[in-house]
Amino acid sequence: MASYITRKILSLIPMTLILSFMIYLGMDLMPGDAVDYLIPPDALSTMSQEQLEQMRESLGLNEPLVVRYVKWLGGLFHGNFGYSLQSGVPVSTLMKDYLPATLELTIAALLISSILGILLGVISAIRRGGALDQILSVFGMIGVAIPQFLLGLICIDIFALHMNVLPVGGRMAYQGQGFFQRLQYLIMPALVLGFSMTAGVMRYARSSMLDSMGKDYMKTARAKGIPEWRVNLVHGLRAALTPVVVLIGFRLPMLIGGAVVVEEVFQWPGIGTLFVKAVRSQNTPVVMMIGFFSVLLVLISSILVDILTAALDPRVKLS
Amino acid sequence: MRGNKFMGLLCAATMAASLFTGVGTLGADATESVTAVTGDAQSLGTPLADVRVRQALAYAIDMDTIVDTLFDGKATRATSFTSPGEWLNTDIPVYDYNPDKAKDLLSEANWDPNYTLDVVYYYDDQQTVDLMTIIQQYWSDVGVKSQFRKLEGDLAAQLWVPPTDMVNGPSEVKWDLAYAAVAALTESEFYNRFASTASNNSTVPKQDGLDELIEASNSTMDKDEQIAAFKKIQQVVAENVLAMPLYHQVCFIYTSSDLDMKGNPVGNDQFSYEKNILDWNINRDDHTLYTNGGPQEFFWYPMVNPGYMLNTELLFDKLIDADESLNPTDGMLAESYEVSDDNKTITFHLRDGLKWQDDEPLTGDDVKFTIELMLKTPGTNAVASEAMSCITGAQDYKDGKTDDLAGVTVDGNDVTVNFDKVSANALQVFSQWPILPEHCLKDADPNTLQQNEFWQHPIGSGPFMVDEVVLNNYCTLKRWDGYWKKGTGNIETIYEFASGENDSNLVKNASAGKIDYAWSKSTDDAKAIEALDNMKVEQANIRYTRCFYINQFPHEPNIK
Numbered sequence: 001m002a003s004y005i006t007r008k009i010l011s012l013i014p015m016t017l018i019l020s021f022m023i024y025l026g027m028d029l030m031p032g033d034a035v036d037y038l039i040p041p042d043a044l045s046t047m048s049q050e051q052l053e054q055m056r057e058s059l060g061l062n063e064p065l066v067v068r069y070v071k072w073l074g075g076l077f078h079g080n081f082g083y084s085l086q087s088g089v090p091v092s093t094l095m096k097d098y099l100p101a102t103l104e105l106t107i108a109a110l111l112i113s114s115i116l117g118i119l120l121g122v123i124s125a126i127r128r129g130g131a132l133d134q135i136l137s138v139f140g141m142i143g144v145a146i147p148q149f150l151l152g153l154i155c156i157d158i159f160a161l162h163m164n165v166l167p168v169g170g171r172m173a174y175q176g177q178g179f180f181q182r183l184q185y186l187i188m189p190a191l192v193l194g195f196s197m198t199a200g201v202m203r204y205a206r207s208s209m210l211d212s213m214g215k216d217y218m219k220t221a222r223a224k225g226i227p228e229w230r231v232n233l234v235h236g237l238r239a240a241l242t243p244v245v246v247l248i249g250f251r252l253p254m255l256i257g258g259a260v261v262v263e264e265v266f267q268w269p270g271i272g273t274l275f276v277k278a279v280r281s282q283n284t285p286v287v288m289m290i291g292f293f294s295v296l297l298v299l300i301s302s303i304l305v306d307i308l309t310a311a312l313d314p315r316v317k318l319s
Numbered sequence: 320m321r322g323n324k325f326m327g328l329l330c331a332a333t334m335a336a337s338l339f340t341g342v343g344t345l346g347a348d349a350t351e352s353v354t355a356v357t358g359d360a361q362s363l364g365t366p367l368a369d370v371r372v373r374q375a376l377a378y379a380i381d382m383d384t385i386v387d388t389l390f391d392g393k394a395t396r397a398t399s400f401t402s403p404g405e406w407l408n409t410d411i412p413v414y415d416y417n418p419d420k421a422k423d424l425l426s427e428a429n430w431d432p433n434y435t436l437d438v439v440y441y442y443d444d445q446q447t448v449d450l451m452t453i454i455q456q457y458w459s460d461v462g463v464k465s466q467f468r469k470l471e472g473d474l475a476a477q478l479w480v481p482p483t484d485m486v487n488g489p490s491e492v493k494w495d496l497a498y499a500a501v502a503a504l505t506e507s508e509f510y511n512r513f514a515s516t517a518s519n520n521s522t523v524p525k526q527d528g529l530d531e532l533i534e535a536s537n538s539t540m541d542k543d544e545q546i547a548a549f550k551k552i553q554q555v556v557a558e559n560v561l562a563m564p565l566y567h568q569v570c571f572i573y574t575s576s577d578l579d580m581k582g583n584p585v586g587n588d589q590f591s592y593e594k595n596i597l598d599w600n601i602n603r604d605d606h607t608l609y610t611n612g613g614p615q616e617f618f619w620y621p622m623v624n625p626g627y628m629l630n631t632e633l634l635f636d637k638l639i640d641a642d643e644s645l646n647p648t649d650g651m652l653a654e655s656y657e658v659s660d661d662n663k664t665i666t667f668h669l670r671d672g673l674k675w676q677d678d679e680p681l682t683g684d685d686v687k688f689t690i691e692l693m694l695k696t697p698g699t700n701a702v703a704s705e706a707m708s709c710i711t712g713a714q715d716y717k718d719g720k721t722d723d724l725a726g727v728t729v730d731g732n733d734v735t736v737n738f739d740k741v742s743a744n745a746l747q748v749f750s751q752w753p754i755l756p757e758h759c760l761k762d763a764d765p766n767t768l769q770q771n772e773f774w775q776h777p778i779g780s781g782p783f784m785v786d787e788v789v790l791n792n793y794c795t796l797k798r799w800d801g802y803w804k805k806g807t808g809n810i811e812t813i814y815e816f817a818s819g820e821n822d823s824n825l826v827k828n829a830s831a832g833k834i835d836y837a838w839s840k841s842t843d844d845a846k847a848i849e850a851l852d853n854m855k856v857e858q859a860n861i862r863y864t865r866c867f868y869i870n871q872f873p874h875e876p877n878i879k
Binding site for chain 2: 030031032033036038039040041044047048049051052054055057058059083084085086087088089094097098156160161167168169170171172174264267269273274277
């Protein structure tokens with residue numbers, strides 16, 4: 001297993017380089033550049049081409065693509081992630097400011113969706129065909145079908161505007177508030193994001209559980225007189241978890257950029273909205289850094305999923 | 320050959336426009352007007368060089384109905400770039416919806432029904448798309464085909480590059496019409512672009528007499544003289560449909576029932592004006608006023624747009640104050656100021672004991688430093704940079720020939736600004752652009768001023784100072800005890816939700832009782848907030864005009 005992991009980690013290097021260059025290339029192929037977004041269109045009409053060129057020169061946008069990429073990469077190796085072309089803030093500072101907010105939200109949503117999804121999926125499978133199964137299936141369908149922004153707005157309308165029990169948005173009222181003081185801000189966005197993710201886990205868990213319930217080892221366990229709850233939870237669930245873990249594992253990259261809509265609806269100051277804004281404004285250093293972390297997370301998730309699958313399923317051998 | 324033909328078809332606008340089109344009554348200044356092109360629209364290098372085609376396109380659009388329906392009456396139909404009020408010439412030709420007249424004009428001009436107009440726009444909001452679709456239909460009804468496309472990327476290069484030859488062209492841009500907006504501080508921003516020397520005139524060939532009219536409008540600081548000059552320009556632009564103004568947006572100001580503005584009027588919130596916020600009262604126990612416009616990545620950078628966000632207005636004082644219509648009024652940092660008889664010298668007398676919010680003294684050197692910085696910063700707004708460029712020695716300073724801007728001298732509290740030529744908008748500029756602290760920005764590179772860390776937590780000289788900042792979340796401003804003026808109001812803190820130019824959360828926050836003062840130009844926001852019991856919506860006329868620029872230079876059809 002150790003050699004497998006080493007090989008996988010080494011393979012990350014060329015893959016990360018290739019993917020990061022592709023992102024850089026993609027940004028370069030987009031029409032216009034950062035200067036076109038630094039100046040609002042209405043003001044742009046009053047500026048001369050010389051003024052705009054001067055700004056491009058100052059921001060280093062006139063250099064060839066490869067030179068700019070190599071410079072960015074060189075900076076990365078020296079721990080310099082570059083500066084936002086919009087604000088001049090070091091990208092590392094932006095990450096430090098924005099990433100905790102996104103992680104707080106997405107980890108909460110991932111936990112909610114994983115626990116709730118597995119629990120409801122297993123119950124649904126055990127009560128297959130019954131009223132509870134039907135209700136949970138409908139619940140799952142709604143979760144898949146309803147857009148996050150709509151659910152978010154409905155929740156805001158009910159809980160913030162009418163019942164007035166939760167804040168309408170934001171992450172905190174004042175700086176220095178602890179996690180538990182800020183919890184009221186987290187509840188709605190985490191539940192909305194979690195709910196939309198729960199349905200997928202639940203459906204996976206249900207079908208996987210149904211699959212394992214029909215297996216011979218389950219019948220053997222029952223024949224040995226093991227109580228039904230133990231058969232289901234210990235023998236059935238363990239085997240059923242493998243595809244669910246794969247699904248959850250592949251959702252790890254979402255920790256960085258998967259909450260854009262929810263962040264927008266709930267004015268959550270996370271990295272998702274920063275990323276969207278950076279792409280629109282062609283803020284390449286910011287896009288590259290977020291993209292780089294996302295790429296890294298996808299590749300690492302893939303290794304983690306392999307390891308977890310091997311750990312959960314004795315038939316899988318890493319070699 | 321084409322150029323000769325083009326030139327040969329030039330004739331006196333006044334007579335020709337009247338004869339061919341019968342539009343409006345030409346005023347007493349018609350003889351000073353420009354020449355227009357008449358004849359066969361297809362032979363001019365572009366059919367849009369024919370004034371009858373341009374007039375027909377204007378006649379074909381029912382803007383009154385569009386304003387009533389698409390904008391729910393929350394905009395004003397434009398007959399000129401100039402908004403209704405004392406600056407508007409009410410005698411100019413008005414192209415009321417008349418499809419029959421449009422068809423007649425097109426027929427007279429031998430309009431080729433197979434020609435397809437290439438129309439570009441750069442806004443991505445749904446309202447723009449709807450408007451473009453409606454206008455396409457109106458034109459189709461009079462037999463004009465058009466295709467609309469959204470521009471992406473380097474807009475300046477695609478839209479505003481003038482031809483080398485401003486008489487004969489050819490055009491440096493490919494399109495026929497461009498839908499755009501002008502958000503203006505002064506009238507000159509609407510009309511300077513029609514001069515043959517303008518660096519952004521990509522559409523209008525040199526017109527006889529127009530350059531002189533524009534020059535005249537820029538050569539006086541006297542408001543009445545300016546109004547008279549701009550009225551003449553409006554006449555020329557309207558008679559010849561040099562561009563097609565469509566509608567004026569208004570500014571909607573939203574206030575909560577918890578806020579008492581003590582009778583202070585609302586005005587053009589795209590820029591700064593005296594709100595007397597220190598006198599306002601808020602009915603909240605914590606004396607906090609809620610608004611939007613908090614920094615997302617940085618505090619709004621004032622060189623391009625000095626008063627767009629409330630925080631810029633409250634953090635930084637200007638030399639001169641302005642009223643709600645943006646007319647310069649009393650001194651602000653300057654206790655008083657004088658303009659010389661020839662309008663070429665302005666002397667500001669700064670208040671005694673001025674200081675920055677970090678307790679450093681604010682002196683005449685800061686004023687000079689700010690003017691120098693504005694001259695060297697590429698992104699400085701055109702009106703401001705034009706005014707600054709008129710200062711004696713400005714060109715040498717910009718070219719790096721000297722480190723000292725000769726036209727600005729500091730003597731104790733007196734700052735004297737000498738101009739080589741009259742800058743019509745100098746007082747407006749000094750009433751809008753803030754004075755910046757030299758001790759914080761002296762090492763800043765003007766080319767990357769926006770990226771300077773100063774804008775993360777700026778230090779100003781205004782009535783409120785930055786307290787807490789959580790970027791992209793909120794910031795708080797607190798009342799600054801060191802401000803030169805004391806008010807009677809009770810607002811101690813201003814809580815700003817982070818937002819950009821368009822705040823998608825404005826209505827939500829207002830519904831939750833978390834907006835006490837805000838503004839926007841969005842009719843959707845206005846409609847939604849009007850429906851809230853705790854909010855009041857007021858309107859203010861602003862210099863903001865949506866229009867079509869019409870490419871009258873010869874060019875190959877872009878759509879074949």
